[in-house]
Amino acid sequence: MKRAESVISWYGELTTRRQLLKRGALLLTPGMFWLMLFLVLPGLVLVAVSVVTRGAYGQLEWVFTLENYKRLAGFTLFGWTPDYLMILWRSVVVALFTTLVSVILSYPLCFFIAGRPERSRYMWLTLVIIPFWTNMVIRAYAWFLILSPELPFARLAAMFGFISDGAPLYPNAFAVYLGMVSMFLPFVTLPLYASVERLDWSLVEAAQDLYASRIRVFTQAILPQTMPGLSVGIILTFVPAMGMFVVPDLLGGAKYMLVGNLIQQQFGASRDWPFGAAISMGLMVLTMIGLQIYRRKGKEIEVI
Amino acid sequence: MRKIGLLVLVLVLFGGVVASAEELRVYTWSEYMDEEKMPADFEEKFGIKVRLDIYENNEEMVAKLQAGGASQYDIIVPSDYIMPVLINQQLIQPLDHAKLPNLKNLKPLFREASYDPGNKYSVAYQWGTVGLMYRKDKISDAAAQSWSVLFEADKQAGAFWLIDSVREMIGIALVYQGKDFNSTNPKDLKAAADLLVAAKRTKNCMGFKPGVGGKNDVVAGTAVAAIVYNGDAIQSVTEEPDKLGFVIPSEGSEIWYDSMCIPSKAPNPDAAHKWINWLLEPEVGAELSNYNQYATPNAAAEAFITPEDLKNPGIYPTPAIMKKLHFTKDLGKDNRIMDEAWTRAKSH
């Protein structure tokens, strides 16, 4: 009798594997069908569109071409330019910076909350969750007020000559970084807290008793234990941060363009879907590379 | 619970269909009409509710139409040069002149417009120019006569905005460098794009904003200059003539006219024709221009325009100024290189 036909006990039910899989496939169909139709298929279509031509009036002309990728690599009609690669690079840098600063600020915050008496912990967590659930458009434009010309921050910058007198402290790179960190901080704090809460402080004390330096205490005793939460936090921050477009658009304008804005521009006023698709593919590749590097690094740290 | 969800879904889908029968969907530029009074007046006269949707530049509007909007709007207001795109891509439908008796009110110039002779697809709406709006306390009237007050770092007087519209901005950069407003020469375009990038990078430039946004910032004082459409600028300048100014710099600028068109799959073309015909009425046309301070293409309406506006060179340019103004031309196949120059200017 083939393996699939032999009777097994699955979650207490006496049945054959084949019957189970038949039922399972039935249950699997609605959800998977949806994901195939509206997730995987459009993704493949996007790849297809990235290698077709854009017509003179912004329409799609189904003629195969690698020009969009060439343009992404810099070979535009105006000669070679590193513009687009710069934008991709800039997006990676901004995402890395945002993630790093968010992690650096999250650890103290998590330790702080974990050290609070049980009752007030929920209050503090709620205080972190509220901005997390607040709409990102609101959180981004709210910086307009803080960075407006009348407030001391903008005045200080004008005094030092970074911006002109009476101008607000946006749009520029600084505002974008500010907005990004404030946006993604809770994304790291919340998962990290889940790990910090379960931290076994006896290990930390043991390390301290052995006269380990502060840094070693952190890397040997704290970091490995908080790895699960930290991993989730980093992935949830780095990947969306690379494709962000609301924050760079509102706080950076055209002065600090990131890949999210560039893609949006192609699907908007530039009406160049093929080029937009090619840029999206570029972003996709970067995301995959980032995730791979992260997985390798993650394994290394666990080995230590 | 599943049933309720399905019911709601069905209602939503049908709701969309029902709504369009009594509704006119107008897709137009921001602050281009009295957004509360005009729709209300139309509704009062014809019993059709008006829904306004706003865009800030032609390319954005065409992108929306190409992404499916051609069956969702009844009226669009494209500029002259974008008409060939709309016609070529079959995004607009021919007009039924039988439903437009007021067409005779248009000035002859606008009945034989280059892009659409005989008003087959379009009816002129307003015409105007693009220029420099500035704060008089920071920029003198003499300095404002040249675009160098934006493009040259040592002449910049404070924070300013460039205009977020490809043909106007690149055209201005081209004429500033002595080239043709409509040049498609890659060298010219590269130089123009590089000029814009250099200007954008100065600490005084805040980036690109649509005309209306730039105007609002100059009025609010957060910017000392911006490139703005003349009507938008003059609306504010007439309120504070000693603080704000508007001028068309000597190197040259754009003259444009906007028209009303009906998208090819408009839900309610009948109501759309009524809207167009109503706007061609002398009093309505004049009310429009008196509000938005643009120039009217309607000969019959001129009788009702405020006399000061007719004499204002900012609204009706003198022949001397007209010489410096250029119409934007459609570039056909070369639209591509223009778009690439723009992407370059914005992303560098």
Next chain:
Amino acid sequence: MRRQHPLIVAISYLTMVFLYLPLAGVAVFSVNAARRGMVWKGFTLKWYLKLFENDWILEAAWNTLLLAVVSTVIATILGTILAIAMDRYPWRSRTSSFLDIILHIPVIIPDIILAASLVVAFGLLRLASSIFEPGLFNMIIGHITFQIAFVALVVRSRLVAIGREVEEAARDLFATNGYLLRKVMLPLLMPGIIAGAMLAFTLSLDDFVISFFTAGPDSQTLPLFIFAAVRRGVTPQIHALSTLIMLVTVVLVVLTERFTRHR
């Protein structure tokens, strides 16, 4: 309670201030009588009152809510079934990792790529049927697509936590499949389903990018409305609207906390 290093305490407070300063600014200026600028001209609620006269805002609010409710309901159902199918059946490891990857895609990729692919896909689908015009229908589809993944992941972790014993015990007692499902599985699974649904609901309310790329003329949502408005120039009315949304968020968060804590 351990003694906490003053530096940690200080940084934590500063971080919280950093998070809340902009939001507090919006709330403060929503009751400022001044129309422009940073001067304080007195307390007023007029901007809030004006909100309720603004048809566009009311319509955007309605659209936002409708979109969130419809997409959450459908996504929760589809996601739950998917989670059960993935966890409770003996798939070969290759199949199950394949399914796993597909499930993780919406979570892992930047949502602008998701949005771009939807725009392109709908563009082509539109040639087949005009139901795929930009609008609420497309937006619902887009939202469900990423919500399914989140719901399925949450429900699946709950399934894993429940384990085998309960089901096996119930079957030992000769429970039928239907009975098992209704009286045993579903109640146990409910917290996970509800958590998944609340997550999906919030993600939809909050969504900007997918909505931005798939919206039509009569399907403006509140985030889209605010975005378009602040690009033209911030007004106290927008501050009032934002503050209201923040208050609703606070209520939602507190309710969820109460609910999950209770369970």
